[in-house]
Amino acid sequence: MGINHLAVVESYSASFTEAVAGNLGAPVPSCPGWTVDDLVAHLARVQAWWTVAVLARGAYPDEEAARRAADTGPDRVEGWREVSARYVAVQEDYLRGAGPDAPVWVWWNDEERDTASALVARQAHEAVVHCWDARRAAGALEPIPAELAADGVDDFLARFLRGERWTSGPAVLELAATDTGQTWLLGTDGTAKPRRLAEGRADARLTGTAEQLYLLLWRRLGVGEVTVTGDGAAADALLGWPDLT
16 A cells, blocks of 8 residues: 555654653754754744645645744644644645645646645655654654655655756766665766666665665765765765755
8 A cells, every 4th residue: 555644744743742842952963053942843834834835725835824834832842733733634634635636836846736645745754854853862763664764765866856056977876775675776977967867877886774775865874874885976976966955
């Protein structure tokens, strides 16, 4: 049946809440300069924005409505919990009522349009990554299941290959997951921005678990935590190119 992304959003948002409660003043090592309070405010803004986007049914979201929806009030954790519960409820209602192919405004393609199911898959991984941030800040890391992490690599390569003009020449990077057996290719012939490739000869290969590769793409782990073969400079250039802001 595959991954139930809405269930992932709900589960990891709940785990995020557990990790941040009583811990708002702690620094977040994976988000330099942030406290856990900043992390909670960020995820509240993200889920509030996409709540308003779903309600807009394909139109550009009302920015003022999104700002109001992201207000957690004086109790940051309880306010976040309410923001998240509303996102899950609105997303679930849209998926059931309009269907998984119903339109939603998005930022990750030129058409600025994707499906409700694509959006909830994206938000699943937003919750997973920031739950990992919160758990690390709390000193309570838990492993990310291999299937979910591999799905997260797919999500990243589908939606986060964007950045400044590429100037580093031809380069192809292979990511190889030791636990799922999956491989992914990312690269460019030097004339265009890097993209996911269906085939090609890799200049560099990074080998690790699906979780390690997932967190590496999100810059939560360093290259030194996986096995690197081939052109390390090419690997560094490709991993450092995406703009994650």
